[in-house]
Amino acid sequence: MNKYFKYIGALAISAQLLSSCSNFLEVDPKGTDLESNYYQNQDQAYKALVAVYDVVGWQGGNLVTKEGIAMAASDDHYGGGEGAGDLNFVNMDKFLITPAQGPQEDLWRKGFSGIFRANILLEKIPSTNMDEGLKKRYIAEAKTLRAFFYFDLVRLFKNIPLYTKNITSDEMYNVTQASPAEVYAQMETDLKEAIAEPNLPNKVVAATEGGRFTKGTAHALLGKVYLWEKKWAEAAAEFKEVNGTPGQMNATYGYQLLGDFGNLFKGGNTYKFNSESILEIPHTTLSGGTWGGGGAASTEGNILNIMSGPRGYSAKTAGAPDYYSGWSYFPVTQSLFDAIHFDPRYKYTIANLDSLKKNGIADYNAAAGAQNTGYFIEKWIARNSNLPTGAGDRDLNWGQNMYDIRLADTYLMEAEALVMANADLSRAANLLNAVRARVGLGPVAATMENIKRERRLELAGEGQRWFDLVRWGDAATVLASEGFVAGKSEILPIPLREMDNTKIEQSKEWGGTK
Numbered sequence: 001m002n003k004y005f006k007y008i009g010a011l012a013i014s015a016q017l018l019s020s021c022s023n024f025l026e027v028d029p030k031g032t033d034l035e036s037n038y039y040q041n042q043d044q045a046y047k048a049l050v051a052v053y054d055v056v057g058w059q060g061g062n063l064v065t066k067e068g069i070a071m072a073a074s075d076d077h078y079g080g081g082e083g084a085g086d087l088n089f090v091n092m093d094k095f096l097i098t099p100a101q102g103p104q105e106d107l108w109r110k111g112f113s114g115i116f117r118a119n120i121l122l123e124k125i126p127s128t129n130m131d132e133g134l135k136k137r138y139i140a141e142a143k144t145l146r147a148f149f150y151f152d153l154v155r156l157f158k159n160i161p162l163y164t165k166n167i168t169s170d171e172m173y174n175v176t177q178a179s180p181a182e183v184y185a186q187m188e189t190d191l192k193e194a195i196a197e198p199n200l201p202n203k204v205v206a207a208t209e210g211g212r213f214t215k216g217t218a219h220a221l222l223g224k225v226y227l228w229e230k231k232w233a234e235a236a237a238e239f240k241e242v243n244g245t246p247g248q249m250n251a252t253y254g255y256q257l258l259g260d261f262g263n264l265f266k267g268g269n270t271y272k273f274n275s276e277s278i279l280e281i282p283h284t285t286l287s288g289g290t291w292g293g294g295g296a297a298s299t300e301g302n303i304l305n306i307m308s309g310p311r312g313y314s315a316k317t318a319g320a321p322d323y324y325s326g327w328s329y330f331p332v333t334q335s336l337f338d339a340i341h342f343d344p345r346y347k348y349t350i351a352n353l354d355s356l357k358k359n360g361i362a363d364y365n366a367a368a369g370a371q372n373t374g375y376f377i378e379k380w381i382a383r384n385s386n387l388p389t390g391a392g393d394r395d396l397n398w399g400q401n402m403y404d405i406r407l408a409d410t411y412l413m414e415a416e417a418l419v420m421a422n423a424d425l426s427r428a429a430n431l432l433n434a435v436r437a438r439v440g441l442g443p444v445a446a447t448m449e450n451i452k453r454e455r456r457l458e459l460a461g462e463g464q465r466w467f468d469l470v471r472w473g474d475a476a477t478v479l480a481s482e483g484f485v486a487g488k489s490e491i492l493p494i495p496l497r498e499m500d501n502t503k504i505e506q507s508k509e510w511g512g513t514k
Helices: 002-006 030-036 042-056 066-073 087-093 104-127 132-157 180-196 215-228 232-243 261-265 303-308 334-340 353-358 407-421 425-438 448-458 465-472
Strands: 277-281 350-352 375-377 402-406
Touching (some): 066 465, 132 215, 215 407, 232 407, 334 448, 350 353, 402 407, 407 425, 407 448
C-alpha cells in the first residue's frame, strides 16, 4: 500500500474518527457536519478507505504494538528495554499488568478506531457517486478490515462491544459487550461476503497496491477465525484455498514459498510484498515522524526495528554485522536459543551478541538492557545498510514491513487443522514438510508435537507464539514459571477508562462481572 502513504496525515474525514478522547466511544459533535459533507465522490471514498488501512499499522505512543506485546508474553522473549525495563513489556512478560497499568489501552484504541472508520465508510459509501465495481471492492475491503480488527480484539480481550454501524453521541453511553460467539459470527459473515464479491481481486500489483487486502487475504483470515473456533474442517478448507499444492505456486493468488528463508527479513525494498506475503503491514522511511510531533504514534516507520537492536552496539572488526544501536527490547530466552541453535533458520533469527562480544567481533552495552541474555531477534534489528534517508527522527522512521500472515504460517495452520480433524494426514505432512524442505530439513510425521515445534522455529519473533500457546491451551504449562495465571492471563483487562460512564463491564477473569 506504499502509494497510499501520501494521503495519511492529510485526511480530515471526521473529528469523530481522528480525535483523542477520554475513551474510545467519545464523539466530538463538531465532527458530524464535517463527516456529513464527506464521501461525496470516488476520490473521497478512496481516501476514507486509506484511513481504515492506516490503522492496521498504528503503533501506540507507549511503543505498544500487537507483535511486541505478544513477543514479550511468550516463552521466546523477555520484555527488555532500558535499565529496569519498560513496564508495559516487562510486566507483560511477568504477567504483572493490572487494569490500571498495561498495554491494553493502546491495543483497545487501535482496534476500535479501525472498526469505527470501517463502519462509517460502509455506512456512507452506498450513496457515493463513483464507479459501482470499485465501490463493491471498497466495501469488500472494509468488511475484511473490520474482521481483521475484531479478530485481534476478541483474542486480546474476549469481552468486547460489537458494532456493525456508526455509533452516535446518543448511543455511546449505552454500549454493552457481545459474547465472543457473536463476534466470531460477525467476522465469519464479513469475510464470507467479502470472498463472494467478484470485485475483490485475487491479487494486486505490489508496486502500486502492495498492502491492500485481496480475496486470498480474506480466505486466510477466515481460516484463522475458524481455527480459533476449533472448526477444524472449515479452517482446513479456507487454508487449502490459500495454500494450493504444497511447495508449488498457487496460480489463483500468486502465493509461493520464497526459496531463501533469509530473504523474508531483508530490511530494504527488494522483498516487500513478496510471493509468501498474505497480509503484510507496510512501513516507510518517508513519513517524517518526530518525537516532538507525537513520537511512535505519529510515524509510519517500524519502531520494532529500533526497539529490537542491542544498546550501545559497535562493530570491532570489518566482518561484524552492521547493526544500528537500538534499545534492547525483546531479548531472546535461553529456551528459544536452545531450540533453534542447530536449525538452519538460526542465523536469520538470532543475533548472538554474547558470542560477538566474547570473540572481539563487536561490542554492546549489556548492562544497559533489561533482562539481557546476550541474544536478540535478528529478524527485526535495524541495520546501517537500511538507514532512513527521509525527514524526521531516525529512530522513528525505519522501513521494514511486518508479516501478519505469510504462506509458511498458513501451511502450518492447515496442517494443524487437518491433524486436529484427523483428516487427510498425507496432505498435512506435505504442508509441514514443505516448510521444512525450504530450509533443507528432512520430512517428519504430521503430529501436533511436530507442528508446534515447527511453528515456533519458523515464526520466531513474528508475534505468533503467544497466540499459539493460548490457542493450544499450552500457555499455563509453558509459562507457569513466568507468573501466568490460568483462567486469567489468556486475555488482557478491559481498559479502566472504557468503563467510565458506560455500561461496559470488566471481564470476570480480571475481577469484573462480565
